[in-house]
Amino acid sequence: MSQLDPLPSDLPFRIISKTIGRGAYASIKKAIPPHDTTPIFAVKFIHKAYAVKHGRISAKQIAMEVSLHSHIGQHPNIIEWFATGEDAIWKWIAMEYAEGGDLFDKIEADVGVSEDIAHFYFTQLISGVSYMHSKGVGHRDIKPENILLSDSGNLKIADFGLATLFEYQGQTKLSTTMCGSPPYIAPEVISCSKSTQSRHAPKGSGYAANLCDIWSCGVVLFVLLVGNTPWDEPTAQSWEFEEYLGKKGRSTDDLWQKLPSSVLSLLRGMMNVDPRKRFSFNHIKQHPWYTRRNPLLTADGKMTDPLSLATQMLEGLRIDFSQQPTSSQRVQRGSDAMDLDDDHTTRFSFTQPETPINDVMFDWERPPRVNATTAFSASQPTRTSDGGICTMTNGSAGHPFESLADEPSMSQFTPAPSVPLSLTQHARRFRDIVPNYSLTRFFSHLSSPLLLQMLSDALHQLNVPIPPVSQIQGREHAGWIKVKTLDGRQCSMNGDIVIDTYIAGEAELLEVRFVKVKGDPLEWRRFFKNVVVLCKDGVYVPSA
Structure with missing residues (x-):
């Protein structure tokens, strides 16, 4: 793609930002109506030729994203769809702007959030996904990157680029496309992908997109509670997953030990390796952990006290300077840290290409600067001999910072x-x-x-x-x-x-x-x- 492909000139709105989000073949910018300053909404620009050439995605799938998003974007926990349009090069989708940003940017890695906060966001996630499924639509890429917040702190499910219609007029169909992110993907997606991609293996029958979404929701709940995923990927390459399989979901791994005992049977039900035995939404909504009393939640699924929830979330973020740096997953048991697996071909490929659409085309919008508008003392900080500035005590009268x-x-x-x-x-x-x-x-x-x-x-x-x-x-x-x-x-x-x-x-x-x-x-x-x-x-x- 070159800079000879400017964005459409006859857009029915005004773009007011640089790039605020970017995918493998798309860019997201903020916009406003042509003759007003509100509301601010988001517009996703998809470079059609680039998507088909590099994005391992068909023109039909791009059209499907627009069609399916407009079909389901009327739920409080789903990013609302507004309008779409296209020219010879670009397709654009105007949608609700999730002003609160990433939910998981506000969650401490390796710690997670309190049970009440996890429960609150999990019920909103289930509300959005179950509504989607009631319309016959499977998301197929539920992961933290696609879980955003409104400015009031409510969960919003985003990005329907890999969505599919699994049910129409009472007829259901299985999927065979490889979709999702390795730690959040259901095992049958990988099995199906391997059998369909190999010349010698029998063609897989496919997977049920709705049941894969339920698995992914289970992994998201796990991550909310402990701040980490249970495994790299649900294959034999991961000893954590192998142990989960071998112990029928009763893993002795440290991460599972951190979970409240009352949630374990819910997670095992949602992450049942046999899709036929996996929990349905009815099972989930009747589970004692789901129906537990939560002071953050009203009877109709709303937030009781946004300020209390926000305060608890901000208090949960902590940098401990006494800790050593951590990696997401531990080294495989019994192996040396330097003993890397030679057979990298056993890892399955990612859904999207590794190189996103180029930087030159999309100038990344910088996050807001901190405002230093308070009246400050004009005194200079003490400079050290090497040109640094000494650490200063904050809070003293007239302190510059x-x-x-x-x-x-x-x-x-x-x-x-x-x-x-x-x-x-x-x-x-x-x-x-x-x-x-x-x-x-x-x-x-x-x-x-x-x-x-x-x-x-x-x-x-x-x-x-x-x-x-x-x-x-x-x-x-x-x-x-x-x-x-x-x-x-x-x-x-x-x-x-x-x-x-x-x-x-x-x-x-x-x-x-x-x-x-x-x-x-x-x-x-x-x-x-x-x-x-x-x-x-x-x-x-x-x-x-």
Whole structure:
């Protein structure tokens, strides 16, 4: 694809942002009506030729996305569909803008959320997916990347690019297309894919898309509760999955031990390896854990107290500087960490190509800057001999960085997780406490060269390839590091680490933002934590 393919010129709306989201063959931007400033909605632009050539997707599947999304986009937990249009090159879909961002960006890796919060979001997920299924539509790609939040903190299911109609006029059909992300995919999808892709194996009969969605919802619930997936993929390549199979769902793995005992039978039912015995929505909705009393939930599935929920979520995010960096999954039992499996062909291919649509075409919108509009003292911070800025005590009268005490992302660095009173006192809605931008950011008192060297060393320790420090200093920014790597579950992950100067009066800090472009938001959160722990000497933490 080249820059000779501009976006359509006769759009019935005005684009008001750079790229806010991007897939393998699509870009998402914000837009408003032609003669008004509200509402703000999202528009997904699909480059049709690029999608067919590189996206392993047919023109029919692109048309199917539009058709199915418009068919089901009328539920409070599903991103609403508004309109569609196309020219010779592009197809666009206008839809509701999920202003709250990724749900899983607000969940601590390796920790998860409280049982009440997990239960609240799980009931909303089930509500949305069961409605979809009642219309005969299977999503086939339920994973954290496709679970967003409204500005009021309610769950929204997104991205129907792999959806299918599994039931029409009483007739059901099986799918044979390989769909989904390895940790969230149902095992029969892989079995079917292997049998249909091999010349010698008998052709698989296919899989039921709706039953695969239920499996994926079970994995999402697991991740909500413990902050990690149960396995890399549901195949013999994963010892965690092999043990789950061997023990008939009664795994002795540490992650399963963290789960509340009351939820285990629900998870085993949803993640039954035999699709014929897997729980239906009726089973799920009658399970004691699903029907449990939840102070965060009204009888009709609404949020009782958005401010309390937001406060609990923000308090749950914590960077522990005493911890060593963690990987998503542990090394296989009895093997050496360096003893990698030679037969990489046993891993199944990903649904989407590894190289998203090019960067030049889509200029990534930077997340909002922190506002330093408070009146600051003009006193200069004390500079060290190496050009860095000394760590300063926050909260003192007239301190240049006192406004950072109210910055939501700063609470994750305090020794005891707490939400600033200033946030809760003035909050009127969910997003006043949990912001719509990503919380994967920190501030540093170091000089730009020192910080870039520290980040470079940390990424090197984590085996993330980056250019030399001299090449990651920019004119527009203090630094910009492109990250392209595999996460702990061997899934593709890429994004940017953007460094800007944050000025308060005559004092300054560096603001470091981790912007995910592609990948699991929880894995991106884990990556951010690992880098921050390795850079702990350069992180500015306000004093209590």
